[in-house]
Amino acid sequence: MYEVRFHGRGGQGAVMAAQSLADAAFIEGNYAVAFPYFGAERRGAPVLAFARVDANKIYRKTQIYKPDYVIVLDDKLIDLINVAEGLSKDGMAILNSTKKPEEIQLENEVRTATVDATTIALDVLGVPITNSVMLGAFAKATGLVKIESIEKGIMDIFGARIGERIAKKNAKAARTAYERTAIGTCKGGRIFKKEKKWLPTYKELPLGLATRAMKTDAGLVGPGSFVENKTGSWRTFKPIIDKEKCIECLFCWFYCPEGCISRTSNGLKIDYDYCKGCGICANECPANAIEMVR
């Protein structure tokens, strides 16, 4: 049996990737299951999905805590969360990264494969959705499933969900990644901070209220505390304001769904700690003063 954990962001298709991998393994005569981790995730928030493959019937139904392989769909996630948590010593991390495996640092020294999946996805698909790409990298790095089966799995799962034309493109993206994946060993020794106490206890709360504005060891909780959640890492494209062209019409300030554009004495300023890169500001700017750059 081998178990695979997918780390992605909502909207990158971690669940469809897990399903396609299971389908590919099934085509080769294995038993396979794929399932997501459910939570209140939105597009862009970190999410998990799992796949479990065995030659025999699978009776284990838990989430995967000690994976043999982890696949990371988003290049910024390895800096935010410990993606290698519980990863088997003989296992392997397959990462979306522009770096070589030797330049990556994870919790432990493990075999690592890297591929610049975002660039491949933008080239082949036109959108930064890296699920199919990473499956190609998985086939190359592990040799556990043939790339032909992966392509078939993508055609099955993607074809049923979003149509054959786009499925074909995704199969091509997987093949491209298969040819470009670098395999090596990463550095170990990366330390992730332990999570601090986040929830207040019932003794700290006034009667009849869930949370008032207060601070725990982990930071603010209660009204207005979402500022603790820096959403800037969700972004693929970044808006840049050209001060020369800006006419301060305030449309971007009005329309920004994050409210991360502020008026200052020195013109409008974007808070990149929070900007999710939706591009509404650039699209609505009447003076074309905002440009989205990678």
Place this chain on the structure above:
Amino acid sequence: MSLKIKDLPEENLFTKGHTACPGCGGAIMAKIAMKVFGKNTCAYFPANCLLVFGGTYPLNAFKVPYLHVLFENSAVCAAGIKRALNKLGKEDVNVVAFAGDGGTADIGIQALSGAAERNEDIIYICYDNEAYMNTGIQRSGSTPFGAWTTTTPVGSKIAGKERFKKDVPRIMIAHDVPYVATASISYPLDLLKKLEKVKNMKGFRYLQIFAPCPTGWRLDPSKTVEIGKLAVESGMWTLYEFENGKMTINKKPKMIPVREYLKPQGRFRHLTDEQIDILQELVKKKWERDLAMAESTH
């Protein structure tokens, strides 16, 4: 003097860091509504996206008292709180219920209708993204004809929703409440005027704000505001207000072909020419009906 964009305060009472999808129309609505209503407000939420991305315990994006109520009773909970505040002598607090279109048109409609009939002194805002987006894009009463959702899938026999959009603002007008209006996040001045009006009025006030959802509509996130404009220009969404028995159209649509509005959205990709013709005919009828009603009340 009506409110201008530049008059809005800098401080966001709906803070950044919330977990809405990039390009969320609902988040724009919440941010602007809170800027207008100000600190002296308390907010009530049935289950909806805004509740989840705006307040995942113990984090919370709202800087005002905030309560999650059940899906079916947002209007009546807000009404109860308003009465309690009145008893405490805090009569100037704005009590606002923020519900989605599912919580308004389907699940919440009996409490909404009851509160409207009693003319409770609350503001009820329905942000309309035309499906149950929070649970993963299921059809609601407010989903338009032909739209794909996970419960109106596209197959060989049925393609998208078969029924037309439920016209909740007209249902509210039938209650003869002091104020009913439709608005859109894509028309800032009209939106600000209406938000300011509901803030300063008494009695039951209903505002339905068109808030596109790029995730559920299969739309590029940067086009959220643009698609809102196309909705109004094509007549899919009419901006009007109903005040003291008189209905006024705020923006006369150019009636561009409805095809232009459908094109950028993946949820309408499967529509046949025949279905588009049905929708075009419906849009025309809806506009004529709205116009006739506006004329008959003056």
